[in-house]
Amino acid sequence: xxxxxxxxxxxxxxxxxxxxxxxxxxxxxxxxxxxxxxxxxxxxxxxxxxxxxxxxxxxxxxxxxxxxxxxxxxxxxxxxxxxxxxxxxxxxxxxxxxxxxxxxxxxxxxxxxxxxxxxxxxxxxxxxxxxxxxxxxxxxxxxxxxxxxxxxxxxxxxxxxxxxxxxxxxxxxxxxxxxxxxxxxxxxxxxxxxxxxxxxxxxxxxxxxxxxxxxxxxxxxxxxxxxxxxxxxxxxxxxxxxxxxxxxxxxxxxxxxxxxxxxxxxxxxxxxxxxxxxxxxxxxxxxxxxxxxxxxxxxxxxxxxxxxxxxxxxxxxxxxxxxxxxxxxxxxxxxxxxxxxxxxxxxxxxxxxxxxxxxxxxxxxxxxxxxxxxxxxxxxxxxxxxxxxxxxxxxxxxxxxxxxxxxxxxxxxxxxxxxxxxxxxxxxx
Amino acid sequence: xxxxxxxxxxxxxxxxxxxxxxxxxxxxxxxxxxxxxxxxxxxxxxxxxxxxxxxxxxxxxxxxxxxxxxxxxxxxxxxxxxxxxxxxxxxxxxxxxxxxxxxxxxxxxxxxxxxxxxxxxxxxxxxxxxxxxxxxxxxxxxxxxxxxxxxxxxxxxxxxxxxxxxxxxxxxxxxxxxxxxxxxxxxxxxxxxxxxxxxxxxxxxxxxxxxxxxxxxxxxxxxxxxxxxxxxxxxxxxxxxxxxxxxxxxxxxxxxxxxxxxxxxxxxxxxxxxxxxxxxxxxxxxxxxxxxxxxxxxxxxxxxxxxxxxxxxxxxxxxxxxxxxxxxxxxxxxxxxxxxxxxxxxxxxxxxxxxxxxxxxxxxxxxxxxxxxxxxxxxxxxxxxxxxxxxxxxxxxxxxxxxxxxxxxxxxxxxxxxxxxxxxxxxxxxxx
Numbered sequence: 001x002x003x004x005x006x007x008x009x010x011x012x013x014x015x016x017x018x019x020x021x022x023x024x025x026x027x028x029x030x031x032x033x034x035x036x037x038x039x040x041x042x043x044x045x046x047x048x049x050x051x052x053x054x055x056x057x058x059x060x061x062x063x064x065x066x067x068x069x070x071x072x073x074x075x076x077x078x079x080x081x082x083x084x085x086x087x088x089x090x091x092x093x094x095x096x097x098x099x100x101x102x103x104x105x106x107x108x109x110x111x112x113x114x115x116x117x118x119x120x121x122x123x124x125x126x127x128x129x130x131x132x133x134x135x136x137x138x139x140x141x142x143x144x145x146x147x148x149x150x151x152x153x154x155x156x157x158x159x160x161x162x163x164x165x166x167x168x169x170x171x172x173x174x175x176x177x178x179x180x181x182x183x184x185x186x187x188x189x190x191x192x193x194x195x196x197x198x199x200x201x202x203x204x205x206x207x208x209x210x211x212x213x214x215x216x217x218x219x220x221x222x223x224x225x226x227x228x229x230x231x232x233x234x235x236x237x238x239x240x241x242x243x244x245x246x247x248x249x250x251x252x253x254x255x256x257x258x259x260x261x262x263x264x265x266x267x268x269x270x271x272x273x274x275x276x277x278x279x280x281x282x283x284x285x286x287x288x289x290x291x292x293x294x295x296x297x298x299x300x301x302x303x304x305x306x307x308x309x310x311x312x313x314x315x316x317x318x319x320x321x322x323x324x325x326x327x328x329x330x331x332x333x334x335x336x337x338x339x340x341x342x343x344x345x346x347x348x349x350x351x352x353x354x355x356x357x358x359x360x361x362x363x364x365x366x367x368x369x370x371x372x373x374x375x376x377x378x379x380x381x382x383x384x385x386x387x388x389x390x391x392x393x394x395x396x397x398x399x400x401x402x403x404x405x406x407x408x409x410x411x412x413x414x415x416x417x418x419x420x421x422x423x424x425x426x427x428x429x
Numbered sequence: 430x431x432x433x434x435x436x437x438x439x440x441x442x443x444x445x446x447x448x449x450x451x452x453x454x455x456x457x458x459x460x461x462x463x464x465x466x467x468x469x470x471x472x473x474x475x476x477x478x479x480x481x482x483x484x485x486x487x488x489x490x491x492x493x494x495x496x497x498x499x500x501x502x503x504x505x506x507x508x509x510x511x512x513x514x515x516x517x518x519x520x521x522x523x524x525x526x527x528x529x530x531x532x533x534x535x536x537x538x539x540x541x542x543x544x545x546x547x548x549x550x551x552x553x554x555x556x557x558x559x560x561x562x563x564x565x566x567x568x569x570x571x572x573x574x575x576x577x578x579x580x581x582x583x584x585x586x587x588x589x590x591x592x593x594x595x596x597x598x599x600x601x602x603x604x605x606x607x608x609x610x611x612x613x614x615x616x617x618x619x620x621x622x623x624x625x626x627x628x629x630x631x632x633x634x635x636x637x638x639x640x641x642x643x644x645x646x647x648x649x650x651x652x653x654x655x656x657x658x659x660x661x662x663x664x665x666x667x668x669x670x671x672x673x674x675x676x677x678x679x680x681x682x683x684x685x686x687x688x689x690x691x692x693x694x695x696x697x698x699x700x701x702x703x704x705x706x707x708x709x710x711x712x713x714x715x716x717x718x719x720x721x722x723x724x725x726x727x728x729x730x731x732x733x734x735x736x737x738x739x740x741x742x743x744x745x746x747x748x749x750x751x752x753x754x755x756x757x758x759x760x761x762x763x764x765x766x767x768x769x770x771x772x773x774x775x776x777x778x779x780x781x782x783x784x785x786x787x788x789x790x791x792x793x794x795x796x797x798x799x800x801x802x803x804x805x806x807x808x809x810x811x812x813x814x815x816x817x818x819x820x821x822x823x824x825x826x827x828x829x830x831x832x833x834x835x836x837x838x839x840x841x842x843x844x845x846x847x848x849x850x851x852x853x854x855x856x857x858x859x860x861x
Contacts, residue, residue, distance in 0.1 A: 068552070072530045161857070162816055167530045167751070168552020187852050258684025259621075259693055278687045279834050365688045369827025374853055376823075391819055392857050393547070 016105030017098060026101025030108060034117055039097050046093070050086050057083020064158070065170045073171035074160070081150050085142060156399035165393070178400035191373035191384070192401070198285070199380040203354045206292035211346055213293055214300025219334060221301075222308045233305065240298035248362040251291050252278075255363075279368050281377030288378060292359050296349065300342075307341045308334070347416045351409050355382045381405045480754045482509035483761055486524075486538035488517035488744070494774035495765070502764045508757060517541060517744070522548065529553050529751040536752040537761050542574040542743040545582050546815040555750040556580035557759045566768065571783035574743035574811035579653055583747035584766040587780035590739045590809045591634060591709045592801045593728045596721060599624075599704035603726035610705070610729055614680045617704055623680060626694050627707035629673045630686045630833040632825035633740055633812075634707060639669030640738035640810065641731045646821055647813050656817040656854055661825065662843035670832050670839035672732070677833040686833050710781075710802050725798045727805040739809040743783065775799075781806075820853040 012030070020026030024040030027033075061080025065071025104114045115123065124132070156178055158164075160171045182188045220226070221233055239247065254260045255277040263273045277287050311334065319329050339346070360366055360383045366376030374392075375384040381401060388398040487495050492514050499510045515521045517539055525548070528534035540548065548554045564572050564581065571585035593603055599617070604610040614624025629635040636646070643665020648658030660666060677683075685694045695712070697703045699719040707728060716723050728737045746765050748758040764770065771782035772792065781793065781802050793799045812818065828846035831837040837845075 075530070162547060162550060163858070165551040168550060185856070187856060252689050253692075256684045256689060256693060257686070258682040260684070276683070276834065278689065279683070279830060279836075367688055367827075368830060369823055374849075374856070391823070392853075393816075393819075394857060 010109055012108040013102050013105035016101040016108075020098050020101035023094060023097040026097070026105070030101060030104040030114060032104060032114060032120075035100070035120065039100075042093060043097075046090055050083075050090075053079060053086060054083050057086075064172060065166075068166065068168060068170050071170065072166040073158075074166055077154060077158075077171070078151070081147060081154065084150070085147065152399050152402055155396060156403045158396050158399075160395040160399075161397070162393040174396075178396050179404075182397065182400060182404075187374060188397075191375050194370075194373055195375050195379055195381055195384050198378065199354065202285070202289065202356075202380055203350055206289045206296070206356075207350045207353045209289065209293040210296030211300050211349065214297040215304050215335075215338060217297065218301045218304035218308060219330065222305065233301075236301050237298050239294055240302070244295055244358055245362055247295060248291065248359055251287075252363050255287050278364050281368055281370055284364055284368060284378050288359060288363060291363065292353065292356065295359070296353075300346075300349070303342055303345065304338055307338050310341075311337050344417065347413065350416075351413055354380075354409055355405075356380070357382045357386065361386070479506070479508055480757055482511055483536040483754060483758060484534075485510060485512040485761070486515050486521060486535040487512050488521075488539055489514050491539075491778055491780075494777040494780070497773045497777075498765050498770035501770070502761060505764075506757075506760070508761075510761065525553050525749065526551070529749055532751065534749050534751055536749055536754055536758040537765075538747055538749060539586065539744055540583070540747055542583075542585075542745055542814050543812045543818060544814075545575065545745075545747070546577045546818075548747075549577050549580075549582055550816060552750055554582055554747045555752075555755060556582055557584070557748055557755075557762065559584070559759065559763060563763055566784055566786065567766075568783040568785060568788070568807065570741055570806065570809070570811050571743045573652070574741065574814060575745050576652070577814055583745035584762050585743045585745045585783045586766055586771070586774065587744045587778075588741055588783040588802070588806050589710050589744075589781070590741045590802060590806050591637065591707050591728070592739075592805050593705060593726045594698075594708055594712065594716070595705035595724050595726070596698070596701060596703065597724050598701065598722060600724075603705075603724065604729050606730040606732070608732055611676070611680070613704070618702070621682075621697075622702045623682070623697065624704045625676075625706065626681060626685060626697065626703050627676075628685065628690055628694060629676065629681075630690065630826065630829040632822055632829060635670075635673060635825070635829045637707075637728065637737035637739040637809070638673055638731065639666045641735045642666070642669035642672065642733060644669055645810075646818070647815070654813045654815050654817075656815060656858065659847055659850060661821070661850060662840070662847040667839050667843055668733075670829070670843055673829065674832050674835065674839060678835065681833070683834060686830055710779075710798065713798065725801040727801050727808065736808045739805055740812045741806050741809040742812060744780070817854045817858050820857060821850050824849040824853070 016026040016029050018026075019029045022040075023043040024036040024038070027036030027039055030036075056076075057079045060071070060076030061083065063076075064073040065076050107114050157173055157175060158171045159174045159177070163169065164171050182192055217236060221229055221236070226232070254262050257263060257274070257276055257278060260277070262277065263275060267273050267275065275283055277283050315333050316329060319333060324332070357380075360378060360380055364376075364378060366379035366383045366387065368377050370377040375387070379387070382405065385398045385401050385405070388394045388401070485495065485499070492512060495512055499512065502508070502510055513535070515524055518541060521538060521540060522544055525534055525538065538554075540554070545554070549556075559581065563584070567585050568588075571588055572581070575581055575583045575585055595603055600613075604613060610625050617624035627634055629638060636644070644663055645660035645666075647654035647656055648660060649655070650658070677686075684690070694703075694706060695715065698706050699715065699721060701721065713725075728739065730736055746762040748755060748762060752758050766782070766784075768784050768786050771784045772787055772790070774780070775782055775787065775792070779799070781799050783806065787793055788803050793803055813821075824846040828837075828842040831842050832839050
């Protein structure tokens with residue numbers, strides 16, 4: 001290894017590259033024996049270990065089985081996805097092998113000394129160290145994040161439901177039929193749009209209220225004139241400290257029409273006491289938005305309080321000298337600085353509420369039921385998907401709706417993130 | 430040049446790899462197919478051969494009732510039986526879906542009968558063949574509950590149905606009729622105290638009244654439920670719903686309506702504010718713990734002279750479709766449900782077996798709680814076990830909710846519910 005090359009006219013790079021079609025051969029040609037052997041063993045073991053998976057995997061992925069007696073479509077689908085992932089990883093290693101052979105060949109053409117084993121090792125440990133450390137995490141990521149995403153995407157193009165369930169039956173690819181059905185069959189279309197409309201109202205209503213309340217209280221608590229600031233702040237954080245599902249279940253009891261304390265003890269003072277909180281969709285929606293506001297504001301409150309304390313007081317002093325009113329100070333100094341610092345988190349609050357399954361499901365199970373649609377009156381997309389899979393076994397349709405939902409969230413989040421000043425380079429202060 | 434050369438090479442290789450392997454894969458798959466076939470055939474040929482052991486999945490905390498039966502089976506046939514406890518209502522089905530096809534599932538398992546249709550369609554449980562002398566031992570309704578699509582899918586092990594539970598502090602004995610009960614409730618107690626409570630906005634309970642008046646869920650088509658024939662808004666159903674509405678108007682509070690109504694009702698009864706209620710045997714334990722002195726009886730007679738037709742739930746023993754020992758598994762199911770073992774199981778678990786001879790046995794007939802359930806079961810109808818039933822609960826609960834809160838007339842609400850059920854059955858169960 002590391003032998004000098006004497007000719008300029010040599011074409012080691014192409015030869016090494018061509019030989020590397022069989023991994024390791026190019027390296028051997030470059031006289032990097034150990035590296036060559038490593039590549040060769042890696043490739044050989046890849047084929048030995050995965051040959052079954054690759055053979056069955058792709059076949060299963062394309063056909064989803066041909067005979068329900070032996071083929072379990074969903075297992076085949078899973079194996080198919082694994083085969084795809086393994087193939088991509090394999091191609092990655094293969095490309096690495098080609099690139100390496102070509103690079104070393106080029107070094108030889110240029111009469112440079114290729115790295116010795118020790119240098120290669122140092123390169124790997126020095127330059128490659130971060131990558132080395134990332135690898136286990138990255139592999140895990142592939143299986144816990146990318147794998148399920150691929151599974152849902154593929155599922156949305158199948159007819160997987162009760163009557164196409166293995167082991168009795170096979171699942172088939174049906175292209176975009178699920179998506180077409182959702183928009184073409186009246187009951188699906190009507191349900192989808194009414195659920196989507198409420199999901200949007202819910203997202204904007206609940207999130208905006210919780211953000212508004214959080215900022216308002218934080219600014220209020222930041223006034224120097226207020227006494228017992230620490231005590232009051234602690235109290236405001238409390239809703240955050242109690243696990244949300246406990247609070248929601250307690251709220252469900254409090255909102256009971258006849259026995260709940262809201263109707264009996266609080267509203268009866270004002271002469272109102274018969275509000276059908278859980279049986280009328282409109283009131284259930286109002287109750288849900290109020291509960292989410294209550295659950296969500298402490299987080300915003302805590303965060304904004306932190307930001308407020310970092311705003312230099314000179315800004316306010318200067319504004320006072322200029323004779324600014326309280327509102328002007330708030331609008332021109334506090335609000336822009338707070339929003340600038342917290343915008344990305346506020347956006348995630350919106351996306352969080354868009355998929356806030358807990359509140360909807362635990363408060364009233366998506367109910368009360370409404371006529372003419374196959375979702376409850378307060379079902380948001382995510383809770384509708386839940387009931388589709390759990391009670392109607394409409395897995396394919398549910399996957400298709402999940403895809404639509406993800407698309408909405410991704411597009412909105414990307415657009416918002418791009419528009420926010422926080423992601424631009426310029427400085428605000 | 431070098432860049433596109435390498436890209437070209439990779440692409441060439443990728444195509445080559447895929448193209449080269451495609452036919453091979455096909456062959457491999459076919460090979461595995463024939464392999465599977467031959468082994469399958471082998472196992473069917475050898476069904477007479479005894480397996481080393483059989484695996485049973487039993488409901489959570491019910492293993493005590495199973496152990497004696499397993500012991501006698503092991504003694505008699507020399508086949509080891511292993512059992513595992515799983516929560517029957519949800520966990521059992523989920524686990525079977527994964528373990529069954531993977532070959533690590535049970536041979537015999539227990540299920541609530543309303544899941545039979547779904548699991549039979551999915552191909553997870555298989556029909557069993559037993560002599561008519563075996564099925565004759567069970568009540569007719571319990572065998573009907575185990576039958577799907579004309580085939581017997583298991584043998585019943587326990588039955589349950591809602592009954593009339595009364596607080597002995599407020600009521601000396603159960604009333605004979607609902608008219609009597611209505612009278613009693615009108616005069617009973619003060620504010621927030623009730624003579625009778627029932628969750629009739631939940632179709633599981635509400636159907637008892639509607640069916641008592643002549644409503645039905647699915648029409649009968651030679652012993653099989655016909656999902657095209659719905660009787661949810663026929664005259665009887667509407668009359669029943671009107672009777673339900675009357676109770677909500679005059680007696681029941683609005684607070685027991687809806688999802689959280691059950692806990693409101695239970696809380697009131699356990700506090701002693703309610704004289705009587707309609708609930709299932711599963712409520713006994715909480716009442717015992719709350720220290721309530723209660724009595725149990727079948728439900729009283731409706732004003733039209735009929736008894737409420739409660740939904741019966743039947744738990745049964747089934748054979749997994751993936752079990753390699755179909756014949757011996759069936760034998761085990763027969764053994765577990767025979768009169769002797771059913772009696773032992775009843776003594777250990779208090780779950781009532783729908784075995785005719787035991788219904789008259791003093792062990793049940795003289796036990797107030799068991800007898801009430803047994804008598805009421807004979808008046809009820811088994812919950813439909815076809816998967817179309819899944820589309821009925823939600824719209825009917827909604828209809829009964831608006832009827833209970835007086836927001837719609839029974840006709841309107843039931844017509845709408847029937848339409849929704851019909852659409853959803855067409856949508857989700859067209860079976861293509």
